[in-house]
Amino acid sequence: MFEPGLYRARLLSHTLGENDKGTLELRLPFNVLGVYDEAGELQESEDRPERTLYLYLTPATIGTAEQPGHAARQLHQLGFDDEILDRLDHNRPDAHDFVGQEVDLVCKHEDYNGKTKERWSLKGERRELAAADKSAFAALNGHWRGASRTIAKTKPKPKQETLPI
Numbered sequence: 001m002f003e004p005g006l007y008r009a010r011l012l013s014h015t016l017g018e019n020d021k022g023t024l025e026l027r028l029p030f031n032v033l034g035v036y037d038e039a040g041e042l043q044e045s046e047d048r049p050e051r052t053l054y055l056y057l058t059p060a061t062i063g064t065a066e067q068p069g070h071a072a073r074q075l076h077q078l079g080f081d082d083e084i085l086d087r088l089d090h091n092r093p094d095a096h097d098f099v100g101q102e103v104d105l106v107c108k109h110e111d112y113n114g115k116t117k118e119r120w121s122l123k124g125e126r127r128e129l130a131a132a133d134k135s136a137f138a139a140l141n142g143h144w145r146g147a148s149r150t151i152a153k154t155k156p157k158p159k160q161e162t163l164p165i
Helices: 070-077 134-154
Strands: 005-011 015-018 024-036 042-044 050-057 102-112 115-122
Touching: 005 050, 024 102, 050 070, 050 115, 070 115
Parallel strands: none
Antiparallel strands: 005 024, 005 102, 015 024, 024 042, 024 050, 102 115
16 A cells, blocks of 8 residues: 555556446556655656546536536646547547556545545646635634634743843
């Protein structure tokens, strides 16, 4: 089992189908090429174990033109920008080709039916923050004043030393 962290991977293929819950599922098998260390340097792996990245395609994960969902963002991150999802079907002669693409993936651990499992996901892109609405500050200011005053009352006062002149 891989430790949680950021890894480099090479996609091997893909398949698209319905899982046992009836959800459209894109499976992307990959080889782990290495792990990034704390300095952000890739430490290549001698062996190249295979794992699978799963993307679930539903109206909620695809989203809308106004609010694209995380699966839509991830597909674009993988270079898929076709107008129709049909080209994800691996059985089509004009299917999108993910083979050989290198991507950064995050490994996390999750408990599933009492067992710890790896969960792989694409490293997320950072989205810009929207400007804060002034009413958001007004709503929080009352809470902040009370919390801040309580902390100030219980916080030890710093000792002030008198320096000789």
